[in-house]
Amino acid sequence: MGGAEQGAKASDAxxxxxxxFSLIRVVLxxxxxxxxxxxxxxxxxxxxxxxxMVVTDWLDGYFARRRGEITRWGKILDPLAxxxxxxxxxxxxxxxxxxxxxxxxxxxxxxxxxxxxGLFLLTRERIVLSANVWGKLTSAVMTLLLLSYxxxxxxxxxxxxxxxxxxxxxxxxxxxxxxxxxxxxxxxx
Numbered sequence: 001m002g003g004a005e006q007g008a009k010a011s012d013a014x015x016x017x018x019x020x021f022s023l024i025r026v027v028l029x030x031x032x033x034x035x036x037x038x039x040x041x042x043x044x045x046x047x048x049x050x051x052x053m054v055v056t057d058w059l060d061g062y063f064a065r066r067r068g069e070i071t072r073w074g075k076i077l078d079p080l081a082x083x084x085x086x087x088x089x090x091x092x093x094x095x096x097x098x099x100x101x102x103x104x105x106x107x108x109x110x111x112x113x114x115x116x117x118g119l120f121l122l123t124r125e126r127i128v129l130s131a132n133v134w135g136k137l138t139s140a141v142m143t144l145l146l147l148s149y150x151x152x153x154x155x156x157x158x159x160x161x162x163x164x165x166x167x168x169x170x171x172x173x174x175x176x177x178x179x180x181x182x183x184x185x186x187x188x189x
Contacts, residue, residue, distance in 0.1 A: 014073045018064035021056040022077040028053050029088050036092040036150065043150055050150070053085055054143060075128045076118075079135070083111040086142045089150075097149045103161060107142060110172050117179045125186055129178065134171035141167045 013019075028049050035046035060078055064070050087108045093099035114135075121127040145160040147153070 011069075011071050012073065013069070013071045016064075016069040016071060016074065017067060018060045018062075018069045019071065019074050019077055021060035021063065022074065022081045024056045025053045025060075025081040025085055026077075028056075029085050032085070033088050033092045036089065036096045039096070043152075046150060047147070050089070050143070050147065057082065057139075072128050075130050076122075079131050080115070082139050083115065086139065086146065087111055089146050090142070093146060093149045097152070099146070099149045100161070103145075103164060106165070106168055110168055113172065114175055117175065121179070121182065127182070129182075132171075132174055132178070134167065134174045138164075138167040138171040 032046050032049040032053070035042040035049065057078070060074070064074055064078075087104075090099060090104040090107050094101050094104045118129060121129065141160065141164050144156070145164045148156040148160050
């Protein structure tokens, strides 16, 4: 949720190339979680779908900037697709691969808080905030952490857990500061 962009620069278009890449990520969540549930024999297929999600996330941003398709819908769909994918995969990995339940709870809890704050601003003032550097970094670290559990990369799991806690905390604090500053500014109008 990078900067408050109230629609002056962003269009309301939904059916754009970049938004389609976000929707592809949403559609791939269910089969990825299913493959994780099926067990170790399917981990490389799940890994392949995660890679497709990572590539579509990159393509989404690339086409949005390249084609001038930065839309209000895209600012909602892209981070929502990321949250849905990361949260769902984290919960599946708790049961299937021993990801600590506390980290999955922190991931999901942080995302719920961010989504609720975003909905508050969207419904109250039609403000859509874009992702900031801490949110993007957290998504990258969470992806690596989840892959370390999916692929049983034991040596990376503890360092990525520690880094994940740090980035989750920093992103939640940065989003919280932005939310409260924006809310204060709106009240003082």
